[in-house]
Amino acid sequence: MHFENLFVLGRPAAGKSEFIDFMKNCDPNKRLEKFHVAPFDRVDDYLFLRELADNENIMEKLGVPKVVTKLTSDGIVAMNELFFLFVTEKMNLIFNQKYLPQPDLYKSKTILIEFSRGINRYGYRHSISGLDKGILSRGSIIYIKASYEESMRRNEARYQEKMKYSILAHKCPEEAMERFYKTDDWDELTGGKESGMLDINGIEIPFVTMNNEPESKDDAVMEERYYNALSTCFELWQKKQRS
Amino acid sequence: MPKNTFDNLIVIGRGGCGKSELIDFLKKTPEADRLEKFHIGAFDELDDFPWLHSMLKDEDILEQLGYPRRFGERVENVYRTKDYNLYNFLILKFNVTIKEKYIAKPEFYEKKTLFIEFARGREDGYKKVFNMLDKEILKNSAIFYLDNTFEESLRRNTTRSTDKDTNQTILNHKVPVEVMEYLYKTHDWYELTDKQPSGYVSAQGLKIPFVTVWNMPETLDFKALEERYSGPLKKLWELYKTR
Numbered sequence: 001m002h003f004e005n006l007f008v009l010g011r012p013a014a015g016k017s018e019f020i021d022f023m024k025n026c027d028p029n030k031r032l033e034k035f036h037v038a039p040f041d042r043v044d045d046y047l048f049l050r051e052l053a054d055n056e057n058i059m060e061k062l063g064v065p066k067v068v069t070k071l072t073s074d075g076i077v078a079m080n081e082l083f084f085l086f087v088t089e090k091m092n093l094i095f096n097q098k099y100l101p102q103p104d105l106y107k108s109k110t111i112l113i114e115f116s117r118g119i120n121r122y123g124y125r126h127s128i129s130g131l132d133k134g135i136l137s138r139g140s141i142i143y144i145k146a147s148y149e150e151s152m153r154r155n156e157a158r159y160q161e162k163m164k165y166s167i168l169a170h171k172c173p174e175e176a177m178e179r180f181y182k183t184d185d186w187d188e189l190t191g192g193k194e195s196g197m198l199d200i201n202g203i204e205i206p207f208v209t210m211n212n213e214p215e216s217k218d219d220a221v222m223e224e225r226y227y228n229a230l231s232t233c234f235e236l237w238q239k240k241q242r243s
Numbered sequence: 244m245p246k247n248t249f250d251n252l253i254v255i256g257r258g259g260c261g262k263s264e265l266i267d268f269l270k271k272t273p274e275a276d277r278l279e280k281f282h283i284g285a286f287d288e289l290d291d292f293p294w295l296h297s298m299l300k301d302e303d304i305l306e307q308l309g310y311p312r313r314f315g316e317r318v319e320n321v322y323r324t325k326d327y328n329l330y331n332f333l334i335l336k337f338n339v340t341i342k343e344k345y346i347a348k349p350e351f352y353e354k355k356t357l358f359i360e361f362a363r364g365r366e367d368g369y370k371k372v373f374n375m376l377d378k379e380i381l382k383n384s385a386i387f388y389l390d391n392t393f394e395e396s397l398r399r400n401t402t403r404s405t406d407k408d409t410n411q412t413i414l415n416h417k418v419p420v421e422v423m424e425y426l427y428k429t430h431d432w433y434e435l436t437d438k439q440p441s442g443y444v445s446a447q448g449l450k451i452p453f454v455t456v457w458n459m460p461e462t463l464d465f466k467a468l469e470e471r472y473s474g475p476l477k478k479l480w481e482l483y484k485t486r
Contacts, residue, residue: 055298062328068305068310086308089304
């Protein structure tokens with residue numbers, strides 16, 4: 001058995017991409033046995049923003065003004081919070097086209113769903129509630145926790161590191177970090193618990209909060225961190241399956 | 244050793260002329276045969292239809308959020324383009340995508356071919372495209388133009404899809420009849436090629452090799468298709484080598 005839809009949540013630069021890279025580079029048998037992650041697809045809502053921004057950049061060259069995104073000196077920013085509604089609906093669209101019509105796919109696959117939300121009107125509660133039942137009923141959540149200050153530090157460090165290799169390097173712009181991600185509603189949503197079941201639209205969703213501080217580049221340290229979090233979450237998932 | 248495959252193969256012709264079917268035929272041809280007979284080894288495909296469809300679907304979501312529809316309208320399950328700037332957008336998107344994903348990684352072209360697929364019509368459709376596509380793309384491109392009658396295009400367009408198909412794919416996508424009438428009833432291909440069956444299209448100071456293939460009657464017979472496409476692809480390769 002393995003996770004079906006595994007939500008990987010947390011602030012930008014909290015460590016979501018590192019978690020997914022770790023899983024990508026992990027031996028597939030070990031990954032399945034130890035972390036309960038089958039061969040996986042990744043659905044990251046940042047890519048929806050990126051695609052929309054790319055399209056709006058091209059349209060702007062043709063004289064069509066942008067309405068959803070803008071470019072700042074350090075990256076792409078949504079003009080307003082409505083963007084979070086757009087990406088949630090886009091997530092529903094992708095799942096309804098690609099994954100949910102093929103339930104057998106989940107026999108051998110995990111889908112990792114990656115996003116960040118803040119405390120504004122469209123925080124985690126709102127976004128998760130906006131997802132279709134078909135997505136949620138197969139869902140489990142790992143929330144990767146890093147403080148705002150630590151996320152800001154990692155965001156900048158990651159950017160500087162990437163800049164050494166590519167002029168196309170990007171980071172979550174400081175404007176977006178400040179406006180959208182300074183605080184979030186995760187603790188409020190989970191009642192501050194480290195693990196348990198969320199009740200969203202009458203569906204129980206297992207969750208675990210993984211403290212991802214201090215930052216470590218040591219694979220052994222990260223492996224233990226991921227193992228502890230995912231084992232707890234998977235036990236809850238199995239418990240849900242039995243009930 | 245000189246390169247034995249096309250870099251970019253531009254596959255064009257009005258909607259319903261058989262472009263997707265040609266690519267499907269090539270996919271079903273074993274790679275070794277395809278390489279030897281057609282100078283096409285492994286290949287990637289870029290078709291502007293999914294971009295167009297995705298833009299129009301995104302507008303469904305944006306409309307729900309209060310944004311006005313700018314590029315297309317939806318009548319039941321069929322989209323109609325209302326801003327023909329979209330077609331210029333799609334060409335610029337080819338430029339951005341091909342330069343970022345392919346030209347920036349020359350190792351792709353060492354053994355592979357990129358298929359670039361689109362349909363245009365009206366009095367200056369193709370002329371405009373070949374004046375807008377980036378020279379870096381055009382200088383290593385060959386054009387395979389598929390022709391049939393407008394009536395035959397309409398027939399194929401109608402039979403390959405039903406209005407109830409919401410999950411339109413490359414092989415079943417349907418273009419609304421009035422869009423077919425407006426966009427594809429006439430075209431400027433023969434003006435551009437001086438009614439020659441093969442030769443070079445001149446654009447932006449470049450000579451781009453082309454062949455025009457009469458793709459009627461419709462057939463699904465593999466041998467018949469092989470016979471139909473072999474000669475023109477061989478001719479196109481000769482023109483491409485000596486361009």
